Amino acid sequence: MRSTAIASHRGGAMLWPENSPTAFRETAQLPVDFVEFDVHPSRDGVIVVHHDATLDRTTNGTGPISEQNWSELSQLKLRGTESDRPPVLAEVVEIFRSTPILLRLEIKAGVDHQPYPDFEQLVATELDALEVLDRTIVTSFLLGVLSHFRPITTLAGRIWLVNPMVLNAVGGLEQVIKLAKDAGIAEIGLRQEVITAAAVAACRDSQLRIGAYAAHDEAAMTRMLDLGVSVFTTDDPVSALRLRRNR
Numbered sequence: 001m002r003s004t005a006i007a008s009h010r011g012g013a014m015l016w017p018e019n020s021p022t023a024f025r026e027t028a029q030l031p032v033d034f035v036e037f038d039v040h041p042s043r044d045g046v047i048v049v050h051h052d053a054t055l056d057r058t059t060n061g062t063g064p065i066s067e068q069n070w071s072e073l074s075q076l077k078l079r080g081t082e083s084d085r086p087p088v089l090a091e092v093v094e095i096f097r098s099t100p101i102l103l104r105l106e107i108k109a110g111v112d113h114q115p116y117p118d119f120e121q122l123v124a125t126e127l128d129a130l131e132v133l134d135r136t137i138v139t140s141f142l143l144g145v146l147s148h149f150r151p152i153t154t155l156a157g158r159i160w161l162v163n164p165m166v167l168n169a170v171g172g173l174e175q176v177i178k179l180a181k182d183a184g185i186a187e188i189g190l191r192q193e194v195i196t197a198a199a200v201a202a203c204r205d206s207q208l209r210i211g212a213y214a215a216h217d218e219a220a221m222t223r224m225l226d227l228g229v230s231v232f233t234t235d236d237p238v239s240a241l242r243l244r245r246n247r
C-alpha cells in the first residue's frame, strides 16, 4: 500500500504565517508531497492566494478581496511577516516549480458563500498558461465548482472536500460516495475527526480515494497514518514528516 501523503496546509500555518511567501518558501524545502493553498479573485481578475474571503484577519487591510483591485491589494502587509503581501497564484507556482511538490489549490467562495462567477475558468486558464495543470489538484467544498474542471483531462485531479454538516445533510457517506462517483470525482476529503476504519473501507470498496483535512496535532496525524488515508492536510508538516518517517 502506498504510504499516506502529506499536504502542508496553507503552507504550514502553525509554523509560519498562513498562505505567505515565507511559508511557501519554507514548505518548498520540505519533503512533503503537496502544498495546500486557497485562492480568491481580485476585482480586476488577479488570482490572489489567501484563505478568508475578507482581508481583516490576516492583513492590515479590511473588507472583501473581490472588491479591491490588485493595485490596492499589492500594497497590503500580511500579519506576522516582515514585509510579505498576499502572493498571486503565479508567484506560488514559481516557488514550487523546481521542486517535486504538487500543488493542491482550493477554490474558495465569496463572502456570501457563493462561488465567484466564472472564477473556475480564470483559474484553469492561468494554470494552463503556467503549464502546471498536470501537477495541480483542485479542491473545493462545492461539488458544482469542481464540475467546471471535469473536462480538463490534463489536470492532476480533483478532490471534493465534504464537511461534517454536508456529510449529514446529504445522508451519510454512502450518498457522498454516490455523488462523488456521479461527478467523476476520484477522491474525497473529510475532516479527520469523522474518518473511521469503516469509512476508509467503504471508500476503498467503491474505488474512491479518501483523504483527511485538518490533522493538525500528533494524535490526529498518527490516527490518519494508521488508517492509511491517501493524504492529510496539516498545519504542522514538520511533525507530520517526522511521524511518517519514524514508522
Ligand code: MG
Residues within 6 Å of the ligand: 036, 037, 038, 106
Ligand atoms: Mg484550504
